[in-house]
Amino acid sequence: MAKTVSPGVLALRKVVDDVHADARKAHAEGRLVGWSSSKFPCELAAAFDLDVMYPENQAAGIAANRDGEIMCQAAEDLGFDNDICGYARISLAYAAGKRASRKVDLETGEYVINPNSGKPLKDENGKVVIDPETGKPKKDPKTMVPYTVLDDIYEIEALPEGREKELRKAAIKPYRQMQIPQPDFVLCCNNICNCMTKWYENIARMRNIPLIMIDIPYNNTVEVADTNVAYVRAQFDNAIKQLEELTGKKFDEKKFEQACANANRTASAWLRVCDYLQYKPAPYSGFDLFNHMADIVTARAKVQAAEAFELLEKDLAEAVKNGETTTPFPEQYRVMFEGIPCWPKLPNLFKPLKANGVNVTAVVYAPAFGFVYDDLDGMARAYYKAPNSVCIEQGVDWREGICRDNKVDGVLVHYNRSCKPWSGYMAEMQRRFTEDLGVPCAGFDGDQADPRNFNEAQYETRVQGLVEAMEANKAKKEAEAK
Amino acid sequence: MSTEVLLNEFKEVSEHPHVVLSEYKKQGKKVIGVLPYYAPVELVVAAGMVPMGIWGSNNKTISMAKEYCATFYCTIAQLALEMLLDGTMDQLDGIITPTICDTLRPMSQNFRVAMKDKLPCIFLAHPQHRKPAFGLQFTVDQYTHVKNELEKIAGTAITDEALREAIKVMNRSRAARREFVKLAGQHPDAVSAVNRSAVLRAAWFMEPVPFAEKLEALNAELKALPECKWTGKKIVTSGIICDNPKLLQIFDDNKIAIAADDVAQESRAIRVDAAETGDPMMALAQQFADQDYEVLLYDEHSNQNRRGEYVANLVKNSGAQGLVLFMQQFCDPEEMEYPYLKKALDNAGVPHIKLGVDQQMRDFGQASTAIQAFADVL
Numbered sequence: 001m002a003k004t005v006s007p008g009v010l011a012l013r014k015v016v017d018d019v020h021a022d023a024r025k026a027h028a029e030g031r032l033v034g035w036s037s038s039k040f041p042c043e044l045a046a047a048f049d050l051d052v053m054y055p056e057n058q059a060a061g062i063a064a065n066r067d068g069e070i071m072c073q074a075a076e077d078l079g080f081d082n083d084i085c086g087y088a089r090i091s092l093a094y095a096a097g098k099r100a101s102r103k104v105d106l107e108t109g110e111y112v113i114n115p116n117s118g119k120p121l122k123d124e125n126g127k128v129v130i131d132p133e134t135g136k137p138k139k140d141p142k143t144m145v146p147y148t149v150l151d152d153i154y155e156i157e158a159l160p161e162g163r164e165k166e167l168r169k170a171a172i173k174p175y176r177q178m179q180i181p182q183p184d185f186v187l188c189c190n191n192i193c194n195c196m197t198k199w200y201e202n203i204a205r206m207r208n209i210p211l212i213m214i215d216i217p218y219n220n221t222v223e224v225a226d227t228n229v230a231y232v233r234a235q236f237d238n239a240i241k242q243l244e245e246l247t248g249k250k251f252d253e254k255k256f257e258q259a260c261a262n263a264n265r266t267a268s269a270w271l272r273v274c275d276y277l278q279y280k281p282a283p284y285s286g287f288d289l290f291n292h293m294a295d296i297v298t299a300r301a302k303v304q305a306a307e308a309f310e311l312l313e314k315d316l317a318e319a320v321k322n323g324e325t326t327t328p329f330p331e332q333y334r335v336m337f338e339g340i341p342c343w344p345k346l347p348n349l350f351k352p353l354k355a356n357g358v359n360v361t362a363v364v365y366a367p368a369f370g371f372v373y374d375d376l377d378g379m380a381r382a383y384y385k386a387p388n389s390v391c392i393e394q395g396v397d398w399r400e401g402i403c404r405d406n407k408v409d410g411v412l413v414h415y416n417r418s419c420k421p422w423s424g425y426m427a428e429m430q431r432r433f434t435e436d437l438g439v440p441c442a443g444f445d446g447d448q449a450d451p452r453n454f455n456e457a458q459y460e461t462r463v464q465g466l467v468e469a470m471e472a473n474k475a476k477k478e479a480e481a482k
Numbered sequence: 483m484s485t486e487v488l489l490n491e492f493k494e495v496s497e498h499p500h501v502v503l504s505e506y507k508k509q510g511k512k513v514i515g516v517l518p519y520y521a522p523v524e525l526v527v528a529a530g531m532v533p534m535g536i537w538g539s540n541n542k543t544i545s546m547a548k549e550y551c552a553t554f555y556c557t558i559a560q561l562a563l564e565m566l567l568d569g570t571m572d573q574l575d576g577i578i579t580p581t582i583c584d585t586l587r588p589m590s591q592n593f594r595v596a597m598k599d600k601l602p603c604i605f606l607a608h609p610q611h612r613k614p615a616f617g618l619q620f621t622v623d624q625y626t627h628v629k630n631e632l633e634k635i636a637g638t639a640i641t642d643e644a645l646r647e648a649i650k651v652m653n654r655s656r657a658a659r660r661e662f663v664k665l666a667g668q669h670p671d672a673v674s675a676v677n678r679s680a681v682l683r684a685a686w687f688m689e690p691v692p693f694a695e696k697l698e699a700l701n702a703e704l705k706a707l708p709e710c711k712w713t714g715k716k717i718v719t720s721g722i723i724c725d726n727p728k729l730l731q732i733f734d735d736n737k738i739a740i741a742a743d744d745v746a747q748e749s750r751a752i753r754v755d756a757a758e759t760g761d762p763m764m765a766l767a768q769q770f771a772d773q774d775y776e777v778l779l780y781d782e783h784s785n786q787n788r789r790g791e792y793v794a795n796l797v798k799n800s801g802a803q804g805l806v807l808f809m810q811q812f813c814d815p816e817e818m819e820y821p822y823l824k825k826a827l828d829n830a831g832v833p834h835i836k837l838g839v840d841q842q843m844r845d846f847g848q849a850s851t852a853i854q855a856f857a858d859v860l
Binding site: 078079080081083084085088190193194195197198199200201202204205207208209210211213215217218219220225227228230231234235238388389391392415417420421423424425426427428445 | 549550551552554555581582583584585587588589590591592594595605607608609610611614615616617619620623624777778780781784785786787809811812814815817818819820821822824
């Protein structure tokens with residue numbers, strides 16, 4: 001979306017690339033690599049210098065790279081129902097060894113280009129070149145890509161050494177999320193959903209590896225009771241013991257404290273970056289924030305992540321000072337985007353928003369990763385407050401807080417087919433947003449990873465409806481002001 | 483009393499829970515609705531109140547609940563909300579809302595919001611780390627909350643003595659049900675699939691002592707029967723719930739007997755008893771900790787396929803020839819465990835079919851064809 005990329009954004013990209021490169025290196029050198037749920041206390045793994053990858057983030061990346069469907073289908077072929085969370089399906093297929101690969105001709109060793117791929121070829125004046133033979137636009141060969149096929153690393157591994165093995169290995173798509181090493185252990189925290197528990201159990205079973213579990217039961221009150229904190233604290237001790245057994249190392253308290261300090265610093269910088277959406281017009285779009293999710297998920301306990309977010313913060317201060325924004329259109333309306341984005345359909349999500357001057361200036365991810373705490377009890381309390389583990393009052397309070405602070409005119413609610421705990425009380429939340437904030441809400445059906453569950457026509461109609469309601473609201477307010 | 487008379491009495495209760503509820507209210511009793519799964523009903527009994535299970539409905543259509551839920555939620559939860567909204571359960575004095583699955587988590591909030599000022603909703607969060615000391619303590623803490631809330635409704639304190647007595651009563655009810663499941667499997671000529679379900683379903687609606695007495699009487703009748711020379715097939719059922727008489731009639735029509743079950747509403751709920759001595763709250767926590775081979779619960783030995791193998795062995799040991807899995811639509815714990823259940827069944831040479839079901843199903847033509855075809859290959 002942004003034409004020029006700011007130093008902060010570049011730094012954030014590097015942080016994620018490095019995390020992935022480190023994990024691949026660790027795996028290649030025979031060191032342990034774990035897979036972790038996004039809101040597992042990463043501070044614990046950091047205390048043991050463990051390289052950790054994040055399947056949710058990976059699945060989002062695979063979906064954004066348009067391979068969500070083939071991976072979801074691969075999981076379905078393994079027996080996982082298409083009702084199951086798309087992230088889980090992608091991850092389970094990956095854990096089973098399935099990979100999205102480029103179709104390769106084993107004779108010639110060349111990739112087989114999909115004639116339906118690619119963008120139209122444009123001439124020097126930017127006009128689409130028409131093929132005189134077919135009367136249809138010509139394709140720009142540089143944008144054409146090979147067919148995507150499904151492969152299996154265990155099948156490849158079993159092949160005799162030789163050309164086919166090498167070609168198939170090399171044909172696996174090269175983007176980082178399709179190159180994550182298989183796990184040696186898994187870290188599961190079910191504060192976001194219970195699906196996570198079964199998802200990680202399945203991985204542990206598939207790969208016959210240890211599972212370290214932090215259980216955070218659902219909470220019905222805004223406060224986290226001391227008894228609940230005690231339960232989680234005891235599990236931290238338990239997890240430390242398991243990590244000691246796994247690594248053969250003693251728990252390094254100093255490293256742990258440093259990881260906590262880093263995680264707090266990252267979370268605070270993240271929250272401040274999110275707060276820049278309060279400016280009117282906002283210096284960037286909430287969609288840009290989605291791009292930084294990878295950092296807050298994969299590198300929270302790393303000092304580099306904190307530094308990169310702090311750098312981005314500076315960029316944003318500068319942008320505000322200069323009255324600049326990365327949003328590529330004039331901001332007419334400001335909305336909260338509720339839920340996880342439909343990663344495979346980000347351009348389609350953005351299109352009608354752009355057409356109507358709607359900027360996303362609030363996303364629930366802001367408080368969702370703002371784990372800030374003082375001590376171990378505070379850490380237990382912080383992890384108790386994930387988006388799907390809190391009661392409706394807390395959930396509404398978070399959202400209405402950012403809606404007010406970030407001055408939204410409406411709310412766009414993603415009924416995410418992949419996420420039952422998230423979507424499960426959205427109808428009531430919508431009623432409360434309208435009642436408490438006087439803003440219109442519109443819901444649409446979609447999915448965080450499986451493109452088959454998104455209906456573009458419905459989405460566009462709902463956005464249109466929301467825009468009309470915001471327009472009417474605005475006119476009413478202006479009339480009242482007069 | 484004859485087997486037939488007893489079975490009909492259970493069937494009456496199973497088909498008309500609202501009549502039973504009205505009867506309790508006429509007698510001046512307080513009644514607590516209990517949603518799935520693993521709520522400690524002993525606490526309700528110890529408070530002198532009647533627990534009634536809420537497992538959706540086979541006769542209702544989701545309408546008012548749509549104000550709270552998108553379509554992709556389990557119909558058991560949606561129909562429970564529907565019955566709270568449409569007045570079916572107006573006579574209840576409170577409900578207990580466990581939150582062990584991803585549908586029940588947000589639904590606990592919907593229940594509470596929808597029933598505001600109308601009905602106390604007692605929240606219950608179970609731990610997944612249920613076996614270690616800290617897990618047991620967490621269960622005790624949560625059960626203590628439930629106990630306190632129940633005491634408020636009952637207007638009386640729950641003593642340890644009363645709780646121990648309630649544990650005995652529920653153990654007796656569970657033991658009678660386990661015995662019945664065994665006997666029904668041995669005497670399918672006397673207990674049809676439809677009647678078997680009615681008996682087990684009635685357990686969720688009847689007061690535990692009268693239920694246990696009646697079931698013990700039925701069990702005695704069944705025990706006295708001569709050995710059954712069953713010429714049909716035998717299967718094991720698995721899933722969250724399969725209590726629709728129309729669906730079960732297909733089994734009876736095709737002479738398919740249910741030898742045992744791995745069903746949440748049936749045997750999964752009665753596998754484990756609580757200790758009758760010692761601290762009764764800890765006994766209930768330990769009972770929950772001892773639940774095993776359960777799709778909803780964390781398995782510390784998750785790198786093994788314990789649950790799948792347990793179910794495969796259940797089929798073999800019960801003398802059944804195959805397994806029918808009732809896959810509750812939108813139930814991700816069941817769906818997540820299916821590939822490894824299938825693996826264990828295939829490894830053990832146990833044939834199975836997976837039937838997609840939900841409580842708004844009205845046409846069983848497809849299910850009938852699938853079940854018939856499955857029976858033919860057994």
